[in-house]
Amino acid sequence: MRRYLFILVVILYSALLKAEVLKVRLNSSLSSLHIAIKKSHAGDTIWVEAGSYKEPPLLIEHPLTIIGIDYPVIENTKREEIFTIESDSVNIIGLQLQNVDVNYVNDFAAIKVNKQEGCKFENNHILNSFFGIMLKNSSTCIIRNNYIKRNPTEEEDEMSTGNAIHLWYCRDMLIEKNETRNHRDGIYLEFVDRSIVRENLVVDNIRYGLHFMFSDHDQYIANTFRSNGAGVAVMFSKYIIMKNNHFEYNWGSSSYGLLLKDITDSEIIRNYFNTNTTGIYMEGSNRIKIFENIFNQNGWALKIYGSSNENQFSRNNFLNNSFELSVFGRSTTNKYDGNYWSLYTGYDLDKNGIGDVPYRPVKLFSRIIGKIPSSSILMRSLLIDIINFAEKVSPVLTPDYLMDHQPSKKPFVYD
Amino acid sequence: MFKIFKYSFFDLIRSTWSLVYLLFFLVITSAILYMSGDLTKAIISMMNVILMLIPLVSTVFGAIYLYNSREFAELLLAQPIKRKSFFLGQYLGLSISLTVSFLIGVGLPFIFWGVIGSKYLSNFLVLMGVGLLLGFIFSLLSYWVALRFENRIKGFGFALFIWLFMSVIYDGIFLLILIWFESYPTENLAIILTLFNPIDLGRVLIMLFLDTSALMGYTGAVFYKFFGALNGILISSMTLFLWIIIPVFFLVRYANKKDF
Known part of the structure; x- marks a missing residue:
């Protein structure tokens, strides 16, 4: 319901701006997203109908809204980066972006944003991607309700996977209600100030569920971090x-x-x-x-x-x-x-x-373990219970x- | 030997003590399962019970049994029976009857709680295996002590000392050694010292199969690498068996030349 309401609002809004609406559909005159993006003007909306689209690199250079209907599947032909965004106010909603391969030279992401503001990425499924959503030097963006998951492979290591949500030098961001699984870090923030991370579900990531550094004045509210490495x-x-x-x-x-x-x-x-x-x-x-x-x-x-x-x-x-x-x-x-x-x-x-x-x-024993790690082999032995009790009764060493x-x-x- | 075993086994299994022992395990296992409501926690709690009580009960019970059946032994030894088969048969009767009580007393409640088919089955089996071997080892030690000392008080005292030494004093010395060699890497030393004490070895084996090993940090990783690998498992089960085989050897040698 909310999604339709939102779509309605978007339609009204775009009507107000007299912006054009383009429809991408398989086997029609406009069957490719990258042509639609080329044809569009600032403020336009592109609707993408369900289907599987193989696209060359999609570079967006003016404000644009892309809305998927029933999660159209979008892939890069070379299995590289899917969306590169070089404009303010780009919204990407309801797409299924998948199969971005690991690359040791470029940090390919399903969606990458560089030096922009006011973007919104909502309700997307990002599957089996190297990096999920990556923003650099950006501000006031919203990342909401995305489902980001990698297929777990045999040799899982930190080097061959990327972060699900990766922010670098950003401020005033909102990361909300996303679900990230099996990536390197679920949410990675470096130099990200005044941002809110809220109600995300971060599960089974290889390294950290949430990893942030040099990020001040941030709020982390009602997230769940479970079974991360x-x-x-x-x-x-x-x-x-x-x-x-x-x-x-x-x-x-x-x-x-x-x-x-x-x-x-x-x-x-x-x-x-x-x-x-x-x-x-x-x-x-x-x-x-x-x-x-x-x-x-x-x-x-x-x-x-x-x-x-x-x-x-x-x-x-x-x-x-x-x-x-x-x-x-x-x-x-x-x-x-x-x-x-x-x-x-x-x-x-x-x-x-x-x-x-x-x-x-x-406890006395936790001090002993701290000093002599190998004494942890005595954990739960009767002796340890006895000395802990003795120390509790008359503390000498703690x-x-x-x-x-x-x-x-x-x-x-x-x- | 089998006849003697059969005789003493049925003699023991019918005695009140075995029944009490069985009931005790039934009650305590059911109580722990009921209170914790969680198989892993119950296994950890039962580990503490088993590591302390099985050696103690086997020790005391073994000594009592041998002292009480002394006349029987003298009577039978007057018959044309090999000493070896008499003592081994009696020892097996003693330890197997204890073990049966333990297996039923602990096993039944766990099976009733559905441990079979759950993912904790292997943990449970390790627990039972350790309890079983400890029962065999400590009844053997007390049997040997009771045979060695004619004086009951001395015999009991010594048997209890063995138990106390294995479950508390040994660990104290262990800890002191680790403190003395604080500035050296003592992980391998700790593994060796663990191998020499069946109670410690049993405890470490159970803990490594549970998730507790993560609490031990680097040391836990070293232990896991040793005990979790095939070699480690072979070595540790071999040492547990050596704890049976070597005392049996001494028991037989001593029984053969003892004057009654």
Whole structure:
């Protein structure tokens, strides 16, 4: 319904501009998209009817709207780049773009945009492509509701696949409700400022689900990152907001739910970390507020490495993680007060919902593993349970400043 | 030998202790399955139970049984029976009756929960295999101890010490060694030390087949490379069998020259 409404709006809009409408159909006078593009003028609309089209490189140099009816299949004859866009305000809607081969010289993409603004790519299926949608030096574009998937091959490696959505030096972008699978990185952003990444589903990518660097003032809301090779990695950025995201099933020895490196002044709120080897890995990250997240059944809920300072962890639920917290280095300025820890066994005499005994989330064994990795072979042995218990009763080796002074007795319920 | 085995097997399987042992496993396995509602978690919980209890119960039970059947042994040894076949038959009766209780007690609830046909079948089989071998190994050790020490208190003490050593003290020494050699790459040393203790070996085998190995990072990868490959599996199952074969050899040699 919304699609038809949108088409209606587009038609009315184009009628208003007295723009022309061209129809591309197989076995008609206009049976090729690239001829239609050549014939069109700025502001025109091209309708592409269902069918399979083999096209030479499609270069768009004026504002244009291309709308597919029932997902016409568009391929490049040489299996190279399909759309190259060198104009503002180009909309590509409802096409199925497929088969862009891997190339080690050029980063061929199904749709590539260079130095433009106001583009919109919506409801496309991009299948088996090297890069999916690639934008450089662009701004105010919308990438919405696309389905981007590669066919998984036998020898999957980082070098022979591209990113599904790749943005470089962009600003004010909106990436929304896309689904990306089996690419190298699901969503890759480098030098992308003031952008919103919202409600995307990013699954089974070979490297990172979301990978961004040097991208400030961005918001990541309600995305799901599941079973990606190394989870989500975010680096060298400031003023980031991450809310209501799901980080799930990123399991493997070098896999992280969320890897933070040199992230500062950011907020990580109400996310759900489920069954990751490491929930949040943090290195060189300062002044981050980590509130109201749920950490469920991770190997490590939190791994905090050196030079991470003044981070606050509060009102989080830590449920059934093998290790709740590992700390490396000697930072004393991180605050862990007021969380719920499912391994907490203290009491609450005054019935105010806050345990009377401070909780120490760092287990002795997780410190030993940190120092001597090969001792991890003793994991789950009886001895380890005994020394953890002994250390809990009278702490000697675990640092005494690492404490939750107000551990909650009950898990927090967020509305 | 087979007659003796049959006799002691049926003697044991009818005893209250086997029944209690069986019921205990039935109850605890069903409880864990019911509480966790998830096969993987249940397998991990059962791993802890099995690694601690099977050695302990086999040790205690083996010693009790041998001390109690001493008169029977003396009576039978007066007959023209080879010592070797008598002791081996009795040992097999003991360990197989324990194992049967274990297999039924743990196996039935898991099968009832549909482990066959699920993708956790291999994990479950590893768990059962490890439990089975541990039962054989520890009943053998306690059997040998009980034969060795005429004094029951000493015998029990020593058998329990073996259990304590294998499940706790050994790991303590292990950890100390790893701490001493902190600045060296100790992965291969850790693998060798693991091979020498059947409880540790069983634990590592189960854990590697579960997803826990990812938690061990680089070390886990090294272990996985060793234990996950055919060679590693061969070597580790061979060491587990050596833990049976070598004590059996000593048992037979000792039984042959012991004065009753």
